Amino acid sequence: MTMAAEKTQPGAARCPADSTQDIIARDKVAAPGWVRSESYAFLGDGDVSTDRYIDPDYAKGEFERLWTRTWQFACREEHIPNVGDYSVYDVGPYSFIVTRVGENDIRAYFNACLHRGTKLRPSGTEGSAAEFKCPFHGWSWNLDGSNKNILCAWDFPHADREKFRLPEARVQVLGGFVWVNMDPDAPSLEDYLGPEALAHIKAWRLEHRYIHVHVTKSFPANWKLTMEAFMEAYHVLETHPQVAPSNADANSQYDVYGDHVNRFISPLGVCSPHLGGQYSEQDILDQFTVGDSSMLGEGRPKVGDGTARQAMADMFRARFSQATNSDLSAVSDSEILDCFSYTVFPNTFLFPGISLPMVYRFRPDPRDHRRCIYEVMFLRPVPKDGVRPSPAEPVVLTDEQSFTEADGMDPGFGRILDQDTDNLFAQQEGLEASAKHGLTLGNYQEIRVRHFERAVDKYMALPPKKPCLHR
Template sequence: MQSFDDPRPVAGEDRCPGPSTRDIILGDGCDVPDALIAESYAFLGDGEIAYDRYISSDAMNAELEGMWSRVWQWACRVEHIQEPGDFYTYDIGRYSVIVTRTQAGEIKAYRNACLHRGTQLKPSGSSGAANDLRCPFHGWTWNLDGSLKNIPCRWDFPHVQDEEYRLPEVSVDTWGGFVFVNLDPDCAPLADHLGPLADHFSGRWDLTDRRIRLHIQKELPTNWKAAQEAFLEAYHVYETHAQALATAGDANAQYDIFSDTVTRFVHTIGTQSPHYEGEQTEQEIFDKLRLSEPAVVPEGKSARSVAADILRRQIGEASGVDLDSYSDSEMLDSIEYHLFPNMCLFPGVSLPMIYRFRPHEEDPGRTIFDLLFLEMVPEGTPMDYPPEPIMLGVDTSYADAPGMDPGLGAVYDQDTDNLALQYRGFKGSKKRGQTLGNYQEARIRRFHMTLDDYLAQA
């Protein structure tokens, strides 16, 4: 044990000088949800993360067999399967799942493979409506509840017993308007996986009644873990988003490890980065936020409070939602939760994103990145079907997606433009692992620890 007079620093205790995220949020003078100012960090070690787990086909196969086949993961939104017969296919590596709503109104999920000769019943990436699940090869057909409906030339299959040829079910559950699936028939309940996330996202952070405004799907030239990790820390803002240092509290950001499966960071907007050289007035900070509406910051007010007031009014008028009770932090800040293995959720108002990172088939060097904007709607708004995903290639800018804010699209380009360089570095580096910060990159370490737990139990 380290003694009180030991001059060595205690690992994981160092923080950036200056006000903490919690200090800044409480300094706004707003009522905030308890979850927003909760703190939960523990030092998790400082060993390297091997590059081979990003580039190796063996590592990819181990994840598919030991983790993806046994973990809860979100497949679609409830809006995708509103009516009996609606279906949505979800693919992860070699696995494909059909999510559908039965005639009785139940949500069911099945392995997407015919029990005759294995053909997928529905093409990967497809969705729509159907009265049954019919194989396009020979016409074997199942009812929406998974029971066998028809075999052409049934006389030739006396050995097929109907009950033995029900479609194999996949575990399914819902939370926050998302449909989750788990390929493991013996999996623990979804609630166990969600852990503290369910409590944090109750009340006004409940995502059930939000709606998808925009869904972008982009291929990234890297491993799915590396793509995800680019969004799990604000440490990269200093170099990747240097233009934001005047208005983003990057190094002040708070990092929380709430459970094996749930982590979070909060970094403030409308505050000056500790890296920014020189002092600014609140008016100068506000002007650099580049809101669509100019304003004067009155004496005694902050850039944050003025910006939050403008956004409350603008977004409230556009959405028809009363935002008066939402704090400045909820209106402005980057509040990002991560749910293992591949989901990022933002409960804030002006940054209402959901991320998902999946391996592209079984290629360790290709990733599908789903970027959703999940926006508030007035209470009682009828459910409608979400927009189709806009597909973007590796070299296409996010700003080219119809409906995407060009300025925000440019920021996402900055986020992912480094990924190909990093992946090439993984392959060629003499040093064979990542060196992580004890605090700012702790979420990455927790993610790998949980992944290792799954692989060890496989």
């Protein structure tokens, strides 16, 4: 620890190089207010217990206390554009048929027949239906959840069809995302997110994007451990050394909002402070574009009298405008270039920037607390003609496959995801072998991990709450 760090208050120490806000302030096209804001809070420095990652009873408690009370991204509106369209969302042992009942009416039915419990639709499926019929005994329900038919109704005088409506989870739509919550007593999605984070999400207008690549893969690591691998840039120098010359890793900014949202901003086009003085502005630009012929045009771009960051912003703006048939002239350099990562507790990451316009979703494996399902969805702006393309079908990778094998995946980014997930295998095994029963976190660079685990603790301190009938 440096002498400067010793004199600061806990959580006040920062990388001595330019801050994220210093870097963004020099951009040619200025950033909006949501980019220029900061919201850090010191949340303590005690170790985080490792039981939450390795104890199967802890995972059981999460299904009873956490997943039944939180807002979760179930599907995009473009998955269910027409009345009768549905998408099945599964999380752990729970399953929902998310369906469009009317133009502005989306519902999420618990995916189970009220006769003997058979799933009405297979896990992970999408389609269109006029009814939801049980494949076992033929009981059926209308789109609005009302009971349509009980086969041999004469044998069920005790089953009041008016009371045999499909139970519903709560549903809200924000930013083109359909969110569900099993708890009838939970706060609204707006209150859950809080005013500042809500204002950010609304400013992105993500309802005007669509999923053009969707990749899913199962991992032999706990869902929380997997999520936390993507919550900080502290690992970049060791795990992704190839990107450090053009990634301001230690300069990244970290923010927390209420109980359920946090973010980082990681600037691109600026050399890592760990490599200070080793690279010229042209070196930084060359490093970023090496091996990518789509960026080169008739020759490798030149910095000239400017900076690598500005050259990259100009190049990306032109490239993405053409690729998406969109006008990005008014979009800030920071939104064009930088990595903005927002975690919406418990299992969604939103990346609203233009260079990395993505969504991550993580779900626990209900049968093995050491495994989880990780999804990457790339978003594109809806074309200027307003015609929204259909969302991409998921590409499912096996454990052995590289992310680079997924159709539509940028090879360079696929390698980065492979590097991240290689660490996870070793981390899960290491935690189970360790004599130390806690994670020691940095006060600033790993604040998102601490903030996330505080939210986990909040829900795990509550009594079990099973899904119940509410309409």
